[in-house]
Amino acid sequence: MRKRPLGKTTLQVSELALGTWGLSGDGYGPVSELEVDRVIDRALAVGIDLFDTADVYGRGEMERRLGKRLKGAGATFVVTKIGTDLEGLPPTKRFDPAYLRTAFERSQERLARDVVDVVLLHNPTVAAMQAKEPLAYLKELKQAGKIRAFGVSAGSADVARSALRDEVDVIELAYNAFLPGDLHEVAGDVSESGAGVLARSVLAHGLLAGQWSADREFFPDDHRMHRWTRDELRTRLGQLDALRPFVSGAVVSLRSVALRFVLANRLISSAVLGPRSVAQLDQLVREAGMPPYLRDTALAELAGRLNQVGIEG
Template identity: 35%
Template sequence: MHYRTLGKTGIEISEIGFGAWAIGGDAWGPVEDTSSIRAMERALELGVNFIDTADVYGDGHSETLVARVLRGRRDRVVVATKGGLMGHHRDPRREPVYDRPEKVVHAFEESLRRLETDYIDVYFDHIWWNDQRETDAFLTAFARLKQEGRVRAVGVSTDDPAYVEAFDRDGTLDVVQLDYSLLNRRAEDRVLPYCQERGIGVVVRGPLRMGLLTGKFTSDSTFPEGDVRHGWPREAWYREQLEKTERLRPLTSAERSMGQLALRFVLNHPAVSAAIPGGKTAEQVEQNVAASARPLVTDEDLALIEHVTGEAT
């Protein structure tokens, strides 16, 4: 495993982290807690020291599972969690739920309780739209939490360049979490250059395009009820992205699977600190972690990638 510094924070994290959305159990199909625990344990055994979760994943269940693997090793694991969607995901009108710093601090303290810790390494604003009242509330709360020593770094989870800049208006933004992959390269236009210029750490979610870039799905694949991908096979964009994935298959080999190519691609960008693919089993984790030691993306690889995926998707 290779490690990188998370922007200007000085925090060292594994370039492959563990994304803990799926283990919440409410969005990615069936998952057993015992399998989730074993997946995280295996990740730590293989050198992963960075786990990313959120209060909204399984309505807090993901955080409680993360807490179980932190016991006895809290000082050796960099933990990121997110707040801001709890309440919003039940109210599609997007009325300001976090319009005061006290509400943000309360959500933070609830995450502390579930994670069984007294500090968070990286705490993200999980609201990706730019509502002035909520942005102000988070910035005020984050400054307070950092001053109190309960947060080491703060960030925002968004793909919106305007929101990144709004959140960084005082130059206090430490980390951005964004969607970036071989099949979604929009971040290359503005957000990644902005972060690189200002020393802001970048954590990539969706590096496997929610499983598409593992190369295991076809037009005949189906997803169970309760899986966020359930309706994908009916969508034209799904078939288009499957076709692009197949066109990238010549870049794979016995030494580098499709998923590992996808992870190496996002790690190739100089602004990126880490990728956080999800994993529900130890076997999935082993495949993801192995990407750290797989062949780097070459100029020849990039030429084909540009030919297949050059237009932002």
């Protein structure tokens, strides 16, 4: 497993990370506890040392499981996210330092770590980013040696830009062949600030694996049920044609094109994978391949083809 620097932090992390949202049962439907543990163990066995989670995933259960499985597993790094209060009805976003303090202490306990490697604000709005106290609080945690790095998991380029200008160590954002624009918009700010970038949703929630038919059904508690109308899904599946010419030689599948697209970007510190089984994890690790992931000429051609099907970089 190759490593990359996590931006300006001193951490060197595996360029593939294990994300735990899909394992939590939130978002994509249930996964057995046994399989969750098997996926974490398998990730360790293939050399993944970076684990992405959040306090809300499984209402803390994913942090708890990582705390247990990673104990004694050697040097590993955990990224967690805070800022969603599940105790209110409906759950609310809260980034005031008093709430963040409680949330952090709970995460730290579940993760069973004296020092948590990376803590991110979980999907703040642009308006929430205007208050300077939340990031100031995370900075305090870093100065006190309770965390190694801090930042923001951003749902848009505007939030990412605001975070980068506030000199965060790390940002996490969606980056994939169908959604290249947010990162490209803030690429200059990333380079200037030296922040590490964690790319999530590298398969566009599974779409880029190219295995779905237009009548694919999702279970009611699967977030994808509400993500695309039937027509939008048909359009999205048609856009996969832009990726097909790159399946050749070592690039054995659309999944491989999608993973290589992300890993070929030198701004990315780690691609956060979302497997829901050991079999999926093994496929992802195998098909990510090795450098050069996609040559510059292929990337330029891919950008052109994506543009032709309406995806702007």
